[in-house]
Amino acid sequence: MQRPPQEDFVGGKVTGDMLTSTFDLAEQMLYLYVRVVKVKDLPWKDLDPYVEVRLGNYSGTTRPFVKKMNPDWNRVFAFSMVRIQVSVLELNVKDKDDSVGRVMIDLNEIPKRVPSDSPLAPQWYRLEDGSGSKVKGELMLAVWMGTQADEVFPESRHSDAATVSGAVAFANKFATVYHPPKLWYLRVNVIEAQDLIPGDRSRFPEVYVKAILGNQELISKVSRSKTINPIWNEDLIFVAAEPFEEPLILSVEDRVAPNKDVILGKCLIHLQYIERRLDHRPMNSKWYNLEKPVIVEGEKEEEINFASRIHMSLYLEGGHHVLDEPIDYSSDLRPTARQLQKSSIGIVELGIMNAQGLPPMKTKDRRASTDAYCVAKYGHKWVQTRTIIDSLAPKWSELYTWDVYDPCTVITIGVFDNCHLHGGGQARDSRIGKLRIRLSAFETGRVYSLSYPLLVLQPTGVKKMGEIHLAVRCTFSSLMNMMHLFSQPLLPKMHYIHPLIVEGNWNDKQTKMDKLRRQASQMVSMRLSRAVRPLRKEIVEYMLDAKSDMWSMRKIRANFLRIMDVLGGLIAIKKWFDQICNWKNPITTLVIHVLYLILVLYPRCILPTIFLSLSLIVVWNYRYRPRHPPFMDIRLSCADNAHPDELDEEFDTFPTSRRIDIVRIRYDRLKSIAGSIQNVAGDIANQLERLNSLVSWRDPTATKLFVISCLIAVIVLYFMGFRVATLVTGFYVLRHPWFHHYLPSAPLNFFTRLPTRIDSML
Missing domain, CATH: 2.60.40.150 (C2 domain)
Known part of the structure; x- marks a missing residue:
């Protein structure tokens, strides 16, 4: 169940009416x-x-x-x-x-x-x-x-x-509309090279491939074959932006010393001539000639004549979606190739009306002022409103529309202070606040005219920066098409049929994907900052949450509380069941006995009863449904009670710029938290290993007892019948506290005595 809007300073109050009649989203001016x-x-x-x-x-x-x-x-x-x-x-x-x-x-x-x-x-x-x-x-x-129309x-x-x-x-x-560049994943499969000529032929070469695309640089592993014909068969993945401007530069290098590498050959490839793959079919590889290196001796240049070449498979992945923002609140999930994109299922209309209570962000002519503007992002379209100069209650009344391709996407709106109107030079536009709204939270065709709090996290703590009034309407052309999308994969099918990164464990894959996402966000910010009216780097990174994967003590605590909030329902059921087993309310316990007896005697009623109960719970919770679309919640983010040192750590640069004594304190704190996480992970591993030890003969005595117990269970269930055994087991669990024992049961004692592999660890 969604928590209701917060009405105090911490979260702000969502106000306004949800209208169902015809309504002009932006007030006519x-x-x-x-x-x-x-x-x-x-x-x-x-x-x-x-x-x-x-x-x-x-x-x-x-x-x-x-x-x-x-x-x-x-x-x-x-x-x-x-x-x-x-x-x-x-x-x-x-x-x-x-x-x-x-x-x-x-x-x-x-x-x-x-x-x-x-x-x-x-x-x-x-x-x-x-x-x-x-x-x-x-x-x-x-x-x-x-x-304004x-x-x-x-x-x-x-x-x-x-x-x-x-x-x-x-x-x-x-007002300005921006279209960010189309992003592609560039896969460089380095297979092998031939006829390399190392500078020192008396040693075995340690050859690797270095690939550079713009500001991205990837290096392959050193070839295991220490010959002049090395083999790698390794994938290097880049993010490329169309129109393609920078060529791909590959160099084959020999590591002759720990800090000394010699280039054996180079080649330059323009991306506009590379083939594009739309499915998972194998792509043809090609041999590329390596350029001749030049040796400079004083003023004399000598060309070495040789025919080295490299075997590679290069192609642009069109069936994947290039993630430039966290997938949990992404605004676009379509594949890159236009041929694979499906038609829109509706439109979302956003009316940016006005803002109230904005704080003064800077001093101009010896007086405080704010030059506010809004940036909204959804799908392949960014918009920036006009800047309202020197107003703490700006009024925009601008209307924008986007095509919707998936209801499980998020529209992002940010408010900023313009610091470049009066020759700001290298000044950065200040953040006033941001909010995200999930489109599936809207009822189709209904207009939501609401005021949302603008919240920003600063090194001194969270601060409410006023409110922004928005009018939003999401209209779907076909309800059946929208409902059908809920049965489809979230990402394009190529992410599941042919994953982008296959090698490595889960942590390595996640690290590589995070690196690709950061490269994609940097590429979008670079292109948008070169527009006629630049959308500056700090704005794009803030809207895309480019640094969301950085360490934060606040986020760790918030995620733990989220888990406990979800598990709270299961814990409540467990407490309710314990009350039934302890006969706290005898009438309820007797009703459960009768219901349990009916379900055992008529097993066909089990699943219908479960789904009927779920349906009744959902209908019962209808009166607690959220009345407004969710907004930025600082209690959920644990931003209202974050310690100042935790906030200072969160806003610290990477690498750190703090003093060594502060870093040492934070490192010790991080070790203690990591130790707690390590203990929880170890407990989970122990329980799973105990289950596995039942059949792996790590404890021969325990395995023999388990086999004997299984054989006894086969005989008992065969002669007693499944219904009788289930009925006896259930009544035994629901027995009166008079018949309870304070010591753990024999099966639980047997399970806790099973071996784990913790004793084999160093």
Whole structure:
């Protein structure tokens, strides 16, 4: 059962109504749109013209053109009409600080337009001077009233601004949609090499292969065959981003000393020419020629003529999904190859309305301020809202939609403070908060208009950073298709038919997968940071939880409490059963006796009774169902009572940057916790080994007793019958406390005396 929303500071309170009627997710806001196209016939030749658009205290400017008589801007400005109290729109054509001419437009004469209408055609307006007389020059522009549903809304410059020295500056920030690169797994199967020429032919070469792709570097094992024809047959797996920019560089090297390696040959392979595999069919291998190394002696270069080559199988895995975030709250689980992707089953609509109670994040002009914007991520689409300057209660009212391919996915929304509007340089955008919402928690077609708490974990502890108001609607085209997906594997079938990593134990496989996930997240952050409006590295890593696999004492304790919370139901059943066996309530115990007798005499009723009981439990718990989609829970995360030293350890760098005495204390604490985990794992191993020892003859006497007991059980069950034996066993367990013994039973004593392999360990 899901815990109810927390109503105190620690978790915030989820408020709002869930509406079932038709509802516009984003609140309709009125905007004045001004499209400045171009200007012509200016009076002077040597001008650097630009246009200043002013509506009351709000203003925006186009970029100036140097020495150009007829500049073409085609720039759209959007003015929110919420706080506008003037009635005239003013456009000034300027040269540096001098006015060339202006256009004045009465707001009452501006037409209103809905998105379904045709685009408004620009018109030429004659320029006039300050007295209202016409001057030489004309300005082409289009002016209309619209809402945020207008198609030019994402590309327009918005007037959500703050006062700066008594005047309001235009916010040169607008909403942006990003499409991260398509990620592939590149499998490099290094098979063998031929005709290598080592520098020292008097020794057996220790040859390995080094592969480099961008900032990724993998090294194979040293070949066991110490010859000039080494054999590896080893897989090296990379993450590659399409469009492919960096080539794959392979070098065959000889380890001549512990810190000295000699390159025997190199080759360069461009990924766009590599074959792509969509299923588990074997791929053809190919021989690649190795480049000739060059020996430099002073200023003389000598080329060595030889024909070394390497045998490899290279291909891009299209049937796998490249994980760039933890699978537990991934937003996309489709295979990489487009041919294998299925059609969408619905859409999710997200209305980012507003935020309340944001804290001041920085000091600007000797006063605290916050320039907030939102980033939302789902599937193969990231969005960033416009930045609302200097507001602790920003209002975005922006609507975004995504195609949904799997309901068991998570949409992530983060709020950040923009530190680059005023020349922030190397400053990092500050985190205000983040939340994740699982789509399967929504009822189809229903609108959830809720305020979610913004929580952020800092080195000083968890802090509530305000609330964000969202409106979400998830609509599925076919209920049957959605329900059918619950019977399908979570990941593409290639992850099960042909796993990406086969060799090694579970821990090694998990370590390699975590490394690939970190490489994928770094590749996404690098590409998105190179966009026209960069989505910076710290933002992408925070949204993808790139460091979620780092050690955290808080997470260890939280996961233990999660396990105990789940086991709490089983523990409650065990306590209830003990009360029945101890006759705490004789009437209930007698009813259980009768029910047990009926089930033994009519075994066909056992399974129907079990499933009927489960159904009744589920129906009974319906009244305790969660009323709101779950949000970030700091009690569940153990962030409300985390020790300051634990938080300092969690926010420490890797490798550590703390003093040696602090590291020693933390290491001792880690050893104590690891010792407890080690003891639990040892106890589980002991019980399993005791079961195995029954048939493995590690204790001949115990095995003989077990065989004799099995033979006696065969005879007893044959003559007594299964029903009678089960009935006697059940009544013996439910016997009255008068007949109980305080000592453990004989079977339990026999089990605890069985041998384990702990005595053979060092």
